[in-house]
Amino acid sequence: MESDGEKKKVTIKSSSFRLRSPSLNALRLQRIFDLFDKNGDGFITVEELSQALSRLGLNADLSDLKSTVESYIQPGNTGLNFDDFSSLHKTLDDSFFGGAEENDETSSPESAAADESDLAEAFKVFDENGDGFISARELQTVLKKLGLPEGGEMARVEKMIVSVDRNQDGRVDFFEFKNMMRTVVIPSS
Template sequence: MEIPTAMEKPALKIKPLPSFRLRTSSLNTLRLRRIFDLFDGNGDGEITTAELCAALDRLGLGADPTEIGTLVKAHAPAGRTGLDFPAFESLHRALGDELLGVAEEGEKEAEAEEDMEEAFRVFDEDGDGFISARELQAVLGKLGFVEGRSLQTVHEMICSVDRNSDGMVDFGEFKSMMRGIAVAVPGA
């Protein structure tokens, strides 16, 4: 089987949400690194087709293993069977550009706000406008983060951003936290 050239790289037939690619590059790189580490099931620094399929299944985004295998082969470095982090980043960028287009400068701010709102809604499972400790714990658990195993750890995470001390994170606190992450990343 021939590996497609850069112009012929196959497209994934999953329609991502607009937040597939956040517009803040430093936050996006941090997020992608965490996702890469979660998807790299055996921690060898490479995501295989099987690992990527398993991760997508856990997220409820099951995809055709043959299709995923073709994508992995098209983006894997020469001589490797899986994706290292730069290749994973390249695949993410290619899928985002193909499916979402490249944002114009004037659109970036509005899209960043929409990304924040959508990310907040992922955590705010009951839609009440607040992220409770149980909601945060549930989402962290679904994503496989060890922080989600301890309710005490989750409470501590909330307290670190809860400016009004109500025990929950509202959208304003969430935005401040996310912007703080973007600022705290070296090279941002």
């Protein structure tokens, strides 16, 4: 039985939701680009971006989205190519996080609290019924919304759960979720 007491303060130096390794960041960004580029033509149109955000439950105003994104689309192109998308991502990262990825050494209590808050928000996206746990069914739902092939096979979803389910209760709690996010940054051998 897990209680509020289990949510003890755990201080981990590299508890960042955002990936700090440039090569891993590039891979993550390419994966996101591919997910958003629904028709696989190498461009993310404003419509594709809007649809992707909607599937994630983030409904952006289309005209606001259009005015923001269009300044990054190169003349003659139908949408953002990968370089444009990277530029947009970097600008947003600098605006919202102050380019914090560069100075990993200065991990302040404020940035640790912000990381914790980001993780809590991400956890809520998966934990649809708000019970404090991510079940295989909830994980499958999010994977399907993202259009990932893993969402179609419950056996693969269950394997994903088992791989991070430390206490083997068949579901992922917030502590296990945080551990999982750190293993994305530093892959275990």
